[in-house]
Each structure stands twice: as structure tokens, then as C-alpha cells.
Amino acid sequence: MRLSQLLFPTLRDDPKEAQVVSHRLMLRAGMIRQNVAGIYTWLPMGLRVLRKIEGIVREEMAAIGCGELLMPTLQPAELWQESGRYDSYGKEMLRIKDRHERDLLYGPTNEEMITALVRDCKPSYRDMPKLAYHIQWKFRDEIRPRFGVMRGREFLMKDAYSFAADKAGAEAAYESFFMAYLKIFSRLGVTAVPVRAATGPIGGDLSHEFHILAETGESQVYVDKAYFAENVNELMFTKAKGYYAAADELHDPSQCPIPPEQLATKRGIEVGHIFYFGTKYSAAMGATVTVANAQSVPLEMGAYGIGVSRLVGALIEAHHDAGGIRWPVSVAPYRLAIVAAKPDDEDSVSKAEQIYRNLSQLDGDVLFDDRPERMGTKLADLELLGIPHVFVVGPKGLENGMVDWKERASGKTTAVPLAGLEHLYAHF
RNA sequence: CGGGGCGUAGCGCAGCCUGGUAGCGCGCCUGCUUCGGGAGCAGGAGGCCGGAGGUUCGAAUCCUCUCGCCCCGACCA
Secondary structure (H helix, E strand, C coil), X not given: CEHHHCCCCCCCCCCCCCCCHHHHHXXXXXXXXXXXXXXXXXCHHHHHHHHHHHHHHHHHHHHCCCXXXXXXXXXXXXXXXXXXXHHHCHHHCEEEECCCCCEEEECCCCHHHHHXXXXXXXXXXXXXXXXXXXXXXXXXXXXXXXXXXXXXXXXXXXXXXXXXXCHHHHHHHHHHHHHHHHHHHHHCCCCEEEEECCCHHHCCCCEEEEEEECCCCCEEXXXXXXXXXXXXXXXXXXXXXXCCEEEHHHCCXXXXXXXXXXXXXXXXXXXXXXXXXXCHHHHHHCXXXXXXXXXXXXXXEEEEEEEHHHHHHHHHHHCEECCEECCCCCCCCCCEEEEECCCCCHHHHHHHHHHHHHHHCCCCCEEEECCCCCHHHHHHHHHHHCCCXXXXXXXXXXXXXXXXEEECCCCCEEEEEHHHHHHHHHCC
């Protein structure tokens, strides 16, 4: 992509309304613009990151056999009256009437809708289990939206649902989502700690929140320090679940099974929440399966959320420095940017262009900063945006057939031969 | 919703107390000179001072109301 054609309005000064780093940086790096409190327009750079996170989530959902579907943002009130939540959800639910005076709502979540869907398929226990998810915009009319996209009113969420004929099936589903989540967050370049969370009326230990640890986290979490030494990719469910890790509301120092010196008290940003809620919705809404003896039993359900748009902010909270954002390569808006060092040196400009053309044939993750700016301005913007790798093409390097390769993470600059660029890019 | 704060140019701010019809930095436009880390000089564009009402000869400034935004608390991906 040629940067000159992209809507990429960077700001030099911090907008006053943004107090939290991620919010400031997203605004300054031209990723988002606020429309009303808690509701944002995603500009090209912001949307790229959002899409990359979605991509990783999709791959890991596919890996556990969870199929994607798409439910609408608007839902009929009747569905929520069936479950009883139309009254209990309160003012956070945005209620709307259409021209026929029909009561609709902008969905804050989709349990009712998917429960009705599965119920209406009249499943047999032989059909179970079923796993499904979608990535859809939600609306919750938060009392106080804040921290940019981390607590927006309109936000993008991946919500998955599992249906099983019995408790064992539901637990198996829970386990596979638990492990998928560890993998997703690891691929996003962060450690998200699974902490035990309040389960509500169901009880049991099958509810976990996943928290990215960051100073600006809204929640307090308590975690066994030994957890941090674990290699997430090799962790087993029973072992991961075995560590003491609790959300604030569940932590009671007098009951804590591990000694205080072993316990880390941290701030966390909740980016995922999974829970098994049994038959809460299926019973209320008549979503049953016929089991072996021809009896009908309500489905055992679980729900598994990931705050996709919140993650964009949360990842920045975890990865930034004085110069701006430092995206993990897996979610950077572009992996590589190419800059001509001297705009009036035709040789290096055309060489930069040529490099851009070559590399962008490999995939679409290359940005060509062809804006009519001086090098310092371009590099500062790219640094702010957090592009992990930059090739600076200029006459000094070209004399020796080299370009400068700058790494955002380390700040290092290395001269690399022109001939090796393709190979290098392939390894980013 | 309770408590605190702020609305003046795209962004950051001054002016308000002590009314006289708006200014600075950055950004933007034009020209020249520059240019391998946010250039210099010269010229220029851009603001119904959030909105409504009131006081006054006159309101960004004083008064009343209203809307919006931010921060702290309860809720949540």
C-alpha cells in the first residue's frame, strides 16, 4: 500500500481527551476517531490491526472445530423476554423501535439468539456437541465509556457458544476453548493470565477471565508467581487450571492456598471470559435434545468471549515506548515499511519503489511511505504507528548495494544487501 | 447516577478575574533555499469563542439554562 493515498492523519500533540496511553497513541497514530462517547470510526491503520486480530482468532477457532456464523446486530425483544433478560439487563441494553413499533434491541451479546437457533433445529443428542462463534459488533450502553476502545459502548467481540448433551461434553468444550485462548493470546504477543472468575448461580470452577497484565488495567488480579515461568504452548489444561489465580471478587487473603510471597498482585485488562453456564438459557428457552431413552433434556451450554476491539488497546498498553506503539509482528498494521531517504535523489526513490513492488507481490503487508515528507517526519510517523520493520533506501547505502533495515523493537539499524531483502522480509 | 474538570482554528493552548468584537505554537497553503531523524526565511488561508436566552451602547469575557467531552466510583469483552 502506498501511504500517500491512505487516510492516515497523525497528530503531533496528545489530544486532551485521551488520558490513557493506548487511547492517545491510537488517536495520534491515526487509527481511530471518536464520533460520540464510546463510539469510534476505525481508520485504515486501526482497522488493519483489528482484522489481523480477527484473523488469528479465526484460525484458532477453526483449529478446535468451532465454525463461524454471523448473527445480526439487531435482535427482537421477544427473544430476550423468553430468557427473562429483557427486563433484567437494564439500561445497558439499547432498545429501539422500528417503524411498525416493534421492539428491537442492539445486541449486547447473543446467547438468546443462538440458543433459539439451535433449539429450532430440533437436535438429537447424536448431533452434539456443537461449537459456533461469530465476530460481531455489540452495543452496551455503558454508564461511563472510557479508555478509548478499551471500554467503548460499541465494540467488536468474538463470542462463541458450545452446546452439549451432557455435562461431560460441556466440560470438554470448555477445556478446548481454554487452551485455544492461551494460544490466541500467545500469538498476539501477550501473556494473558487465566484467572478464576465469579460463576454466578451455576457455581463450580468453570469460569475464567483472561487478563493482560498492564498498569492501566481496570481489574486487580492475584496470580501464583510460578505461573509466569510456564511455557503457555506446552501447558495442559489441568495444570494451567491448577495454578492459583483469582479475580478481585474471588480473592480472599485469609483463604488463599499459597503463601503471600508466592503471590503476585497485578493490574489486568480483561480481554477474554469463558464460562460454563449449564442450562440457564436452554431450560428457559426450551432448547433441548432427545436422549437415548426418548426423554428431552436441556442442552448444556458454555459461552466464550474475546473483546477484539478492546484487544487493540490492550496490546498497545502492553507494547509501547516513548516513540509510540511497538506492535508484535503478528498484528502490526503492516509488517514492513519502505522509505526513500532523500526525496530528491531519483535513483534511490526509484529503487525504493522497485523494492516496494517486488515485496508487495509476496503479500500485502508492505507499506511504501511515498508521502512528500522529509525522512525524519516519515520515520517518526512509522515509529508512532509501530511498524516493526523499515527499510531505508538512500544513496549512501545504494553505493554499496545496501539498504538500512531498522527494527522497531530493538531500535537497531543494520545494513543489508539488496539481494537479500526478499529473503529477509519472508522471515519477518 | 454521585463527585471533580473542560468546551476559543485540524491538534495543543493563551485571552475571561478587571466587557470594546480574538491571539500564540504545531499542522495546512504559496514561493525560494534546504532535506539520510519531526528544516529555514518570506508571504498566506483558516474560528457564528459548544448552543440558547438574558444583562449591556457593546459579551469569548458577566448571569441563567442547555448540550457535549474528559477524569474518579458501581457494571462489563
